[in-house]
Amino acid sequence: MEHLINKKVKHIEISGIRKFFNMVADTKDMVSLTIGQPDFPTPDHVKEAGKRAIDENFTSYTHNAGDLRLRKAACSFVKKKYQLTYNPESEVIVTSGASEAIDITLRTILEEDSEVILPGPVYPGYEPIVTLCGAKPVYADITKNQFRMTAEVIERYINNKTRCIVLPYPSNPTGVSLTKKELEDIAQLVRGREIFILADEIYSELAFDQAHTSIATILKEQTIVINGLSKSHSMTGWRIGLLFAPETIAKHILKVHQYNVTCASSLSQMAALEALTIGIDDAIPMKQEYMHRREYVYDRLKNMGLEVVKPDGAFYFFVKMPSVNMNSFDFALALVEKSGVAVVPGSAFSSYGEGYFRISFAYSMDLLKDGLDRIESYIQSI
Structure with a gap:
């Protein structure tokens, strides 16, 4: 029956990040610097809010767009943090993670043969949806x-x-963000054209060297903002994303969301409400630790003679491979086999990532030191 499978589905691949991680996951004595999973636990008060939701039997469907209390909190959060103004009644949708928000956005705005401009290299979660x-x-x-x-x-x-x-910024896999001036220039280029901006700002709370600016403060009428709690509050498994858009756009995205998941998990929504109110600044100590790790990793990579752009945010380095006669996948595989350290081959982030590898520094300093020692040892051996 496989020959009856949708051809578009047949032609997409499992994420190169996950594919490589799964391939080497059972390697003994391996240090993995692959996954963008914060190593901090979800804050205790947020976990308690989730437990209370269970005890209080908050286990039914919510409004398709999410519990109104959470939508109000989300709008207050982005107003305080990024000077964004949205109507909680009609311009925010609580989604099952930022991934679902990306999916329903693209399925709403795209048609056959339309084109989507993506940075190359880029997180591999966009292209398959565009293709589908x-x-x-x-x-x-x-x-x-x-x-x-x-x-x-x-x-x-x-x-x-x-x-x-x-526009994903700060970016996965590079950690590079955009300045307000750069965003103003993009807005000027796009304003008045029949082009949407999908601003994936999931790492907005982890902007290191400058305050995060949302392009929606400059070009709200054409922008759909994706955010969420996974990175800012270390809540990846709770699966709460946030989508902000003008009502004329959001009302159509909501229809796709409704038929996709009905609503996000009610229990997770109550944890998210706690995170966006009582825990409004929970990301700050995490960000400070990431900045400390960034400096350490940057210094180590530069001392190895590797070419790298210092990230402005998130928790990734996208590193130019040393001069070796192999592609990025084979280089990453050799690192596993020879030194017991896993990174993500740059080819996982489009063909423009070939010749690079990604390191996640969402790991403890001890793991980072061990992993970087192993990378250095391998580079010295070739």
Whole structure:
């Protein structure tokens, strides 16, 4: 019966991040620096809120868009943090993680043969959805621009089929963000055109060197903002994402969301309510620790003679491979086999990631030291 499977599904692949992680997961005595999973536990008070929701039998469906209390809290959160103004009644949707928010957004705005401009390299979660929608992913090469997705870069790829530009910042896999001036230039380029901006701002609370600016403060009418609790509050498994958009856009995305999951987990919504109110600044101590780790990893990589752009946020380094006669997948596999350390091959992030590898520093200092010692040992041996 496999021959009856949707051809578009047949032609997409499991994420290269997960594929490589799963391949080497059973390797003994391995240090893994692969997954973007915060090593902090969910804050205790947030966990307690989830437990209370169970005890109070808050186990039924909520409004499709999410419990109104949570939507109000989400709007207050982004207002205080990023000066964004949205109506909690009609311009925010609580989703099953940011991944679902991306999925329902693209399924709402894309049609056959429309094009989506993506930075290359980029997180691999966008292209398969674009493809399943019958649209075409168009990668903008940012490797020669310090991984910055600027208006100058984007303009080269815009045509009359362009329907959406994806702006993930701070970025996975590079950690690079965008300045307010760069966002203003992008807004000026796109304003008035029939093009959506999908601003994936899931790492907004982990912006290190400058305050995070949402492009929705500049071009709200064309922007759909994706955010959530996974990275800011170490709540990956709770699966709570947040989608903000003008009502004229959000009301249509809500229809796709309704038929997709009905509503996000009611229990997780109550934990998220606690996180966005009592825990509004829970990300700050985590961010400070990530910044400390960033400095350590950056110094170690530079001392190895590796070429790397210092990340502005998130918890990744996208590192240029040393001069070896192998592709990024084989290089990452050799690191596992020879030194017992796992990184993600750059090819997992599109063809523009070839020649690089990604390190996650969402790990303890002890693990980072051990992993970097092993990488250094391997590089010295080749």
